Structures are given as C-alpha cells and as structure tokens.
Amino acid sequence: MERVQAPDAVETPGQGEDERLxxxxxxxxxxxxxxxxDRHGRGLRLxxxxxLGSADDAEDVVQDVFVTVWKRAGRFxxxxxxxxxxxxxxxxxxxxxxxxxxxxxxxxxxxxxAETLPAAGVDADMRLAARQxxxxxxHGLARLPERQxxxxxxxxxxxxxxxxxxxxxxSSTGAVEQLLVRARRTLREHTTDVRADNKxxxxxxx
Amino acid sequence: MNRDDFEQLRRRFGEDxxxxxxPYRQEARSFQEGNGTDDDLDRLLRAAIxxxxxxxxxxxxxxxxxxxSRRPAHVLSASLRHMPSSAVAACLAxxxxxxxxxxxxxxxxxxxxxxDTLLAFAAGEPSGLDDIxxxxxxxxxxx
Numbered sequence: 001m002e003r004v005q006a007p008d009a010v011e012t013p014g015q016g017e018d019e020r021l022x023x024x025x026x027x028x029x030x031x032x033x034x035x036x037x038d039r040h041g042r043g044l045r046l047x048x049x050x051x052l053g054s055a056d057d058a059e060d061v062v063q064d065v066f067v068t069v070w071k072r073a074g075r076f077x078x079x080x081x082x083x084x085x086x087x088x089x090x091x092x093x094x095x096x097x098x099x100x101x102x103x104x105x106x107x108x109x110x111x112x113x114a115e116t117l118p119a120a121g122v123d124a125d126m127r128l129a130a131r132q133x134x135x136x137x138x139h140g141l142a143r144l145p146e147r148q149x150x151x152x153x154x155x156x157x158x159x160x161x162x163x164x165x166x167x168x169x170x171s172s173t174g175a176v177e178q179l180l181v182r183a184r185r186t187l188r189e190h191t192t193d194v195r196a197d198n199k200x201x202x203x204x205x206x
Numbered sequence: 207m208n209r210d211d212f213e214q215l216r217r218r219f220g221e222d223x224x225x226x227x228x229p230y231r232q233e234a235r236s237f238q239e240g241n242g243t244d245d246d247l248d249r250l251l252r253a254a255i256x257x258x259x260x261x262x263x264x265x266x267x268x269x270x271x272x273x274x275s276r277r278p279a280h281v282l283s284a285s286l287r288h289m290p291s292s293a294v295a296a297c298l299a300x301x302x303x304x305x306x307x308x309x310x311x312x313x314x315x316x317x318x319x320x321x322d323t324l325l326a327f328a329a330g331e332p333s334g335l336d337d338i339x340x341x342x343x344x345x346x347x348x349x
Contacts, residue, residue, distance in 0.1 A: 017225060030272075034265045039219070039227035042259035046229065050255045066268040067275070084228065137254035156248035157255070159228035184247055191250075 018083030026074035033070055044091050047157045051095050051150055061094045085164045092168050132198055140190030148183035151176055207237040
C-alpha cells in the first residue's frame with residue numbers, strides 16, 4: 001500500500017472542536033493535546049490494533065501519532081480537510097510503516113511470525129454463544145486483505161466517509177467503494193459460515 | 207452502550223452527538239436509533255473490536271515522550287544561549303587544541319610505535335598499550 005501524499009477533503013460540520021484543539025496545540029498548549037488524546041485515543045488505538053493485529057505495535061503507533069501531532073499541528077490546514085481525516089491519515093501511514101518494519105524483521109529472522117493476532121481469544125470466545133458472532137467478525141476481519149481491512153476500519157471506527165477514506169489510503173473514491181463492498185461481503189460470508197459451523201457442532205453434541 | 211454510558215459520554219463530549227469523536231459518535235447513534243440502521247455490520251464490527259482504553263495513561267506516555275525528545279536539545283541550546291559568544295568560541299578553540307595536541311603527540315611517536323603496538327595485540331600481549339596510555343597521560347598533564 002502506498003503512503004499518502006496530498007489531502008483534499010471537504011470540511012463538514014460538527015468537527016469544530018478538533019480543529020480548534022489543533023490550533024491550540026500548534027501554539028504549544030499541552031492541555032489541548034491531552035484533550036485531543038481524550039477524544040481520539042480510543043478510536044486510533046482500536047483502528048491500529050485491528051489493522052496491525054498487535055496491541056503492542058498499536059500502542060507505539062498511537063503514541064507516535066500524537067507526538068507527530070504535537071510537532072506538526074501547525075501544518076494542519078482546516079481548509080484542506082477535517083482534523084479526523086488528518087489524524088487517521090497519520091495513523092494509517094504509521095501503521096503501514098510498522099507493518100513493513102515487522103515484515104523486514106520477520107524476513108531477517110528477528111521475529112518469528114508476521115502476525116500476532118490473539119487467536120487464542122477466538123477459541124475462548126467461541127465457548128459462549130453470545131460471543132460467537134463477535135469472535136467470528138474479529139476472525140474474519142483479521143483475514144481480510146490489508147486494504148479492505150483498512151478501509152472497513154476507517155469506515156466503522158473512524159466514521160470517515162468514502163472521499164475521506166480515499167484520501168487516507170491514497171486511492172480513488174470508486175476503488176474505496178469497491179473495497180468496502182468486498183470487505184463487507186467477505187465478512188458477512190465468514191460470519192455466516194462460522195454460524196453454520198457452530199450450529200452443526202451444537203447439533204452433533206446433542 | 208447503555209443509558210449510563212451514554213450519559214457519561216454526553217457529559218464528557220457535550221450535548222451535540224454529531225460533534226462527538228469517533229467511534230463514540232457511531233455508538234451513540236446506534237444506541238439512539240435502537241441498532242436498526244443499515245450499518246449493522248459496522249456496529250457489529252465496532253462491538254467485536256471494542257477494548258478498554260485508558261486515555262490518561264496514553265496522555266502521560268505521549269507527554270513524557272515529548273518531554274524526553276525535547277530535553278537533550280533543550281539543555282544544550284539553553285546552556286549555549288546563556289553563554290557569551292566569546293566563551294563559546296573559547297570552549298570550541300580549547301577542544302580543537304586538545305584534539306590537535308593529542309593527535310600530534312600520538313602521530314609523533316612514529317609508525318614504528320604503532321607497529322609495535324599492533325604486533326603486541328596480535329601476539330596477545332596488551333602491554334603495548336602502556337606506551338599509548340602513558341603518552342596520553344603526559345598530554346593531559348601538559349594541558
């Protein structure tokens with residue numbers, strides 16, 4: 001996946017506080033940075049964790065994002081796009097860098113496996129019927145191709161619209177629509193398959 | 207999300223749900239609309255990947271990283287800023303003079319001394335280092 005260069009999104013209402021916070025951060029107000037972390041820390045962490053499949057890597061990425069925001073808030077131009085899009089674009093680029101770095105470490109033998117997804121959690125979740133669907137969604141999400149996963153997470157977690165997602169991942173709006181359609185279809189099929197398997201398993205146990 | 211969660215977030219982010227940050231905004235919408243929207247899969251996805259978050263701990267780590275990255279440069283630039291330019295120039299001149307004197311002293315020993323030292327190393331006898339240590343000590347004394 002290519003890194004993103006040029007932002008070009010339309011500002012929408014309801015995003016004013018983030019833009020004001022970025023202006024205050026650019027002026028050196030740490031209180032504003034803490035407020036921005038309070039607003040976006042969780043969303044960015046969920047996005048990075050599920051894209052990278054590793055909570056530790058995600059923690060590093062999210063810290064990097066806010067350190068970058070602190071250093072570069074002055075470069076944010078509200079006329080060129082929303083603050084949320086800007087934040088998630090930084091996060092997406094950091095995630096891509098982190099994934100490349102991890103692949104390199106695996107290639108040269110410093111890491112044993114490329115993915116550190118919590119596979120054990122899926123099995124544990126499967127024990128309870130109420131959690132089966134959620135576990136199936138997590139499992140299905142982890143198996144999606146990278147770009148589909150990123151597009152879906154940006155839609156579901158960051159609440160970005162299609163043009164903003166296109167801006168973040170450096171693609172056209174048409175391509176993003178395709179990615180979302182394919183990702184949702186694959187995820188639905190996967191959850192349906194898992195549900196069917198579970199019903200068969202329950203029937204066999206009875 | 208339940209009623210208590212919603213009220214807590216309302217106090218945290220204000221009355222206008224549209225101005226809430228993601229993913230709280232979508233969760234609040236789902237809560238208000240009774241989960242009957244077209245975005246059921248997205249809602250399911252958010253529920254599936256939900257995890258507890260400690261924004262305060264995150265803020266502490268970020269601020270400590272910012273302070274940490276700032277400190278070395280800050281200390282150096284602050285000390286240089288408070289010194290008169292003549293003192294800075296004198297310090298730099300002194301460092302250059304010490305480096306030049308040490309180089310001259312070691313170079314003045316001639317290639318034979320270096321060869322002897324290397325031979326001593328190759329033979330596993332670090333005694334050849336004594337000459338170098340002595341000469342460095344004498345340079346320090348002279349300065």
